[in-house]
Structures are given as structure tokens and as C-alpha cells.
Amino acid sequence: MRTKQRVKWDLDPNRTALIIINMQKAFCEPDGALYVRNTEHIIDNIRSVSDTARKAGMPVVYLRHKVRGDGDSNRMNDMYPKVVDLLRRRTIDSEIIDELAPKPEDIIINKLFYSGFHFTDLDTILRSRDVDTLIVCGTATNVCCEATVRDAVHKEYKAIVLSDANAAADYPDMGWGAVSAEEIQRLSLTAIAYEFGQVSSTMEIVGEIETNISEGFASFHSA
Amino acid sequence: MRTKQRVKWDLDPNRTALIIINMQKAFCEPDGALYVRNTEHIIDNIRSVSDTARKAGMPVVYLRHKVRGDGDSNRMNDMYPKVVDLLRRRTIDSEIIDELAPKPEDIIINKLFYSGFHFTDLDTILRSRDVDTLIVCGTATNVCCEATVRDAVHKEYKAIVLSDANAAADYPDMGWGAVSAEEIQRLSLTAIAYEFGQVSSTMEIVGEIETNISEGFASFHSA
Numbered sequence: 001m002r003t004k005q006r007v008k009w010d011l012d013p014n015r016t017a018l019i020i021i022n023m024q025k026a027f028c029e030p031d032g033a034l035y036v037r038n039t040e041h042i043i044d045n046i047r048s049v050s051d052t053a054r055k056a057g058m059p060v061v062y063l064r065h066k067v068r069g070d071g072d073s074n075r076m077n078d079m080y081p082k083v084v085d086l087l088r089r090r091t092i093d094s095e096i097i098d099e100l101a102p103k104p105e106d107i108i109i110n111k112l113f114y115s116g117f118h119f120t121d122l123d124t125i126l127r128s129r130d131v132d133t134l135i136v137c138g139t140a141t142n143v144c145c146e147a148t149v150r151d152a153v154h155k156e157y158k159a160i161v162l163s164d165a166n167a168a169a170d171y172p173d174m175g176w177g178a179v180s181a182e183e184i185q186r187l188s189l190t191a192i193a194y195e196f197g198q199v200s201s202t203m204e205i206v207g208e209i210e211t212n213i214s215e216g217f218a219s220f221h222s223a
Numbered sequence: 224m225r226t227k228q229r230v231k232w233d234l235d236p237n238r239t240a241l242i243i244i245n246m247q248k249a250f251c252e253p254d255g256a257l258y259v260r261n262t263e264h265i266i267d268n269i270r271s272v273s274d275t276a277r278k279a280g281m282p283v284v285y286l287r288h289k290v291r292g293d294g295d296s297n298r299m300n301d302m303y304p305k306v307v308d309l310l311r312r313r314t315i316d317s318e319i320i321d322e323l324a325p326k327p328e329d330i331i332i333n334k335l336f337y338s339g340f341h342f343t344d345l346d347t348i349l350r351s352r353d354v355d356t357l358i359v360c361g362t363a364t365n366v367c368c369e370a371t372v373r374d375a376v377h378k379e380y381k382a383i384v385l386s387d388a389n390a391a392a393d394y395p396d397m398g399w400g401a402v403s404a405e406e407i408q409r410l411s412l413t414a415i416a417y418e419f420g421q422v423s424s425t426m427e428i429v430g431e432i433e434t435n436i437s438e439g440f441a442s443f444h445s446a
Contacts, residue, residue, distance in 0.1 A: 003395045007301050075376045078230050079418055114418070118377050143418050147377075150370055153298045154341050163398075172226045174416040175386075176409045186399045187410050193397040195302055195337070195366050 007198045009133065009158045011208045013056040017131045020046060021063045021116060021138025021145050023100050026086055026093040028139070033086045033093065036139045038167035038181050043099050045165035045202040046137050052206045054103065056213050059129055061122065062102050065144065066094045066110040073113055114147040123155060133158040135205060137165035142188035149196050159197035162205060163189055230421045232356065232381045234431045236279040240354045243269060244286045244339060244361030244368050246323050249309055249316040251362070256309045256316065259362045261390035261404050266322050268388040268425035269360050275429045277326065279436050282352055284345065285325050288367065289317045289333040296336055337370035346378060356381040358428060360388035365411035372419050382420035385428060386412055 023046065026032040028039040053060050067076070069088040076083050087094050089110070102108055109120050116122050126134070134157050138145055145166050149159045168184040193199040246269065249255040251262040276283050290299070292311040299306050310317050312333070325331055332343050339345050349357070357380050361368055368389050372382045391407040416422040 002393070004397070006397060009301075073379065075379055075381070075420075078232075078381075079376075079420075113377055114373070115377060142414055147373055150337070150373060153302075154336055154338060154370075156296065156298055158298070158301075170225070171413050171417055174227070174229060174413045175422065176413055179410055179413050183406075184410060184414070187402055187407060190394050190397045190399055190402050191365055191407070194394055197298075197302075199398065 004194055006193050008200075009160070009198055011133065011160070011205070011212060013058050013209055013212055015131055016133040016135060016209075017059040017061055017126055017129070018050055018053040018135045019061050019063065019116065019137070019148065020050065020100065021136065021148060022065050022140070023062070023097055023138050024064055024087075024094055025097055028097045033082070036167050036169040036181075038169075038185075039139050042137065042139070042165045042167045043097070045162065046100055049135065049137065049162065049165060049202050049206055050100070052209050053135070054105070056209050058209075059125070059131065060103070060106040061125065062096055062106060062108045063116040063120075063122070063138070063144075063148070064094060064096065064108065064110050065112075067112055076113055114144045115151045116144070116148040117151040117155065126157070132156075133160065135160045135162065137162045137202075139167040139169070141166040141168040142184050143169075146188055146192065146196075149192060153196045159192075160205060161189070161192050161197060161199045162202050163199050165202045227417055229416050231423075232383070232421055234356060234383070234428065234435060236276075236281050236432055236435055238354055239356040239358060239432075240282040240284055240349055240352070241273055241276040241358045242284050242286065242339065242360070242371065243273065243323065244359065244371060245288050245363070246285070246320055246361050247287055247310075247317055248320055251320045256305070259390050259392040259404075261392075261408075262362050265360065265362070265388045265390045266320070268385065269323055272358065272360065272385065272388060272425050272429055273323070275432050276358070277328070279432050281432075282348070282354065283326070283329045284348065285319055285329060285331045286339040286343075286345070286361070286367075286371070287317060287319065287331065287333050288335075290335055299336055337367045338374045339367070339371040340374040340378065349380070355379075356383065358383045358385065360385045360425075362390040362392075364389040364391040365407050366392075369411055369415065369419075372415060376419045382415075383428060384412070384415050384420060384422045385425050386422050388425045
């Protein structure tokens with residue numbers, strides 16, 4: 001069996017952004033059409049890391065899956081035939097949940113597909129702020145979060161995935177047996193840690209940001 | 224629990240390409256530095272589908288992970304610190320295995336990272352041939368194959384992943400317990416079938432290509 005050390009980067013708050021993915025009512029509220037039950041366990045962690053990120057002067061970027069509703073992507077429609085209704089622009093269901101309501105200084109990006117980089121200006125927003133490290137949280141771990149992480153690593157960003165602030169969904173039997181959200185979470189985190197980037201707990205990263213601020217890492221922002 | 228029908232597209236051989244990923248000595252030979260043991264079980268299926276694809280006049284595209292060796296990607300080096308040695312251009316280890324040696328009419332693309340679309344002309348090659356459907360095989364199922372599939376679906380291709388012609392690797396314990404290649408395979412196929420495209424057996428797709436040729440679907444090529 002191959003072994004591998006987990007990656008651990010220095011976290012410079014001046015060059016790090018927080019990316020919050022799909023924390024919309026459709027995914028996070030029990031009556032939401034695309035409800036992911038484990039989102040209820042990550043809301044407090046996302047609030048904690050976003051509060052800390054704002055204090056550190058880090059960009060806080062919300063990604064919302066919102067489709068125009070004119071048909072949009074043929075492939076998305078193949079996989080989610082009702083997507084044009086479920087995540088249509090200007091619907092309440094496609095808004096961020098109240099518990100994590102964006103602050104005026106936050107950046108909100110609409111995306112049409114799984115990846116946050118797909119035909120959005122996310123890359124430009126990050127480069128213009130000299131960001132090279134992303135802290136990633138939201139839902140679903142192995143779909144939109146992992147798609148954004150995979151694109152990020154291909155674009156040379158250091159991705160830090162929060163193990164307890166990303167929520168996976170259950171899968172029904174698609175031909176190889178049903179798979180629980182917990183199994184998906186375990187395998188997605190394992191693959192990310194092996195192939196794509198750093199995986200850490202929210203507490204660890206919040207602590208590291210606070211330490212680095214107090215040690216002057218964030219002197220650029222406080223200057 | 225959500226349920227979902229598996230996607231099944233009509234396969235038009237005139238608009239379909241076969242994509243063979245990373246079937247290089249480093250991944251497929253027992254003494255290879257990045258050996259994936261389950262590759263031995265997919266070689267016959269890849270030979271079968273590539274023979275059929277060539278007979279149908281479909282493009283057969285080989286993707287090889289080959290790095291320049293000058294440092295290349297910082298992130299790839301973070302995750303695979305020896306990659307510049309292991310997959311360097313012009314080494315025997317980075318060549319396609321003899322059992323699946325490309326034919327003169329096949330297309331061979333070198334890639335620097337996981338996805339076959341990342342800074343390669345794969346998209347142009349496919350568009351110039353009016354291809355809208357990809358049959359994907361190779362290794363590793365959840366890494367380079369799934370990265371290529373995720374990029375493909377974002378680019379509006381219909382991806383057909385061969386369940387028994389993609390091989391996953393075992394993962395050691397990265398913090399959440401070891402995961403066997405068989406578990407990875409099961410979850411990756413489930414997620415692909417739910418989120419990204421069609422999953423079918425090699426025999427099913429070979430049969431469909433042969434039927435569609437005999438029924439004149441491939442009349443453009445035989446004209």
C-alpha cells in the first residue's frame with residue numbers, strides 16, 4: 001500500500017480567500033428540493049470560519065448555483081431534469097440561507113454548473129486580490145465542492161478543504177448499491193487529501209488564522 | 224432517499240470518440256512507480272472497445288500524463304513530490320503499455336495534470352471532428368478519468384464511463400481509514416452515474432457501436 005504525508009501549507013491570511021459553496025435554501029432547508037441533510041451540521045462551522053475570515057480581512061466568496069431557466073446546460077438538464085425550476089434565478093429557494101446571510105463586503109458569484117470556476121469571474125476576483133490559497137466549505141462535498149477544488153488545483157491554487165464544514169449527500173442505488181453521505185464524505189476527503197490539497201478541521205484553520213493575524217502575518221491589511 | 228434514473232444516450236459512432244487515459248507503464252506494470260493493481264483487469268476491455276472504435280471510424284485518443292520535468296506544476300509537486308522523475312517526457316515508464324500500443328491513425332495527447340482538457344488541445348480535436356460524446360476508460364477512475372469526465376460535462380460533452388474498463392487505486396489511511404480500490408470504484412461510478420454522465424459495461428457499448436454501424440448510423444464514414 002502506498003503511503004503519503006498529508007499536505008499542510010502555511011496559511012497567509014493576506015493571500016487566502018474563503019469560498020462558501022451552495023449554502024442555499026434549496027440545499028440546506030429540510031423542505032428544499034435538493035436537500036442535503038448533513039448541511040445542518042456545518043452551518044455553525046461555516047459561520048465561525050467566515051466571521052474569522054472577515055476579521056482577518058480575507059475575501060469571503062459565496063458561490064450560488066443559479067440557472068437562468070432558459071434551458072441552460074444540456075448536460076445539467078440530463079442529470080437534473082428539473083434544475084431550471086429548482087435553482088432558477090430570483091427564486092427564494094436559490095438564495096443563501098438566513099443563518100449565513102452574506103455581509104455587505106462579501107462577494108457573491110452565481111454559477112451555472114458544479115464548478116465555481118466554470119464561466120464565472122472567480123479566478124479573476126482571486127488573482128486581482130493576489131489570492132493563492134482557498135479555504136473551501138459548503139455542499140455537496142464530492143460534487144460542487146470537489147469540482148471547485150479540482151479546478152482550483154489545476155489553476156495552481158492551494159486548496160484547504162474543511163473536513164467538518166463540507167456536507168455530502170446520500171446516493172441511492174445507481175447499480176452498485178446505495179452509498180451513505182458518511183461514506184461519500186470519507187472517500188471524498190481521502191481522495192482530496194491524497195490528490196488535491198489540504199484537509200483540516202474548522203477549529204484548526206480558525207486557530208491558524210487567528211494566530212497568524214496576531215503574529216503580524218496580516219500586517220498588510222492592518223497597515 | 225432521492226432516486227434517479229440512470230442516463231442513457233443514443234450512441235452515434237460518427238459523433239463519438241474513445242478516450243484512453245494514462246494506460247502507461249508507470250501505472251500499469253507491477254514494477255511501475257505509480258502502479259494501480261486493477262489496471263490488469265481492464266486491458267482486455269480497453270483493447271476490445273478500441274478495436275471496435277477503430278472499425279467504426281471513431282477517433283481513438285490516448286492521454287498520457289507526461290511532465291516536462293522542469294518543476295511543472297507546484298500543486299502536482301506538492302501532492303506527488305517525485306512526479307518530475309516518475310512521469311518525465313522521453314522515459315520508458317511514461318509510454319503506453321505494449322498491450323495497448325496506439326495505431327498510426329490514433330491521436331496521442333500529453334497532459335501535465337489530472338484532466339485531459341487541462342492546457343491540451345483535446346477540446347479542439349473533438350470539436351473539429353464534431354464529436355459530442357466521449358467513451359472514457361483508463362486509470363485512475365476517480366482521479367484522471369473523473370477529472371476528465373467532470374471537465375467534459377462542463378463543456379457539454381456526453382460522457383460514457385465504462386464501468387469495467389476504468390481502474391481505481393487503493394488509498395492508505397489519510398485520516399479517515401484506508402479505502403480499497405473496490406470501494407473507490409463503487410463510489411466513483413455511483414457519483415458519475417448520479418451527477419456526470421452515463422455508466423455502462425464495455426460489452427454493452429461494444430455491442431451498441433456494432434449494432435449502430437450495421438444499421439447505417441456510420442453511413443458518413445462508409446460513404
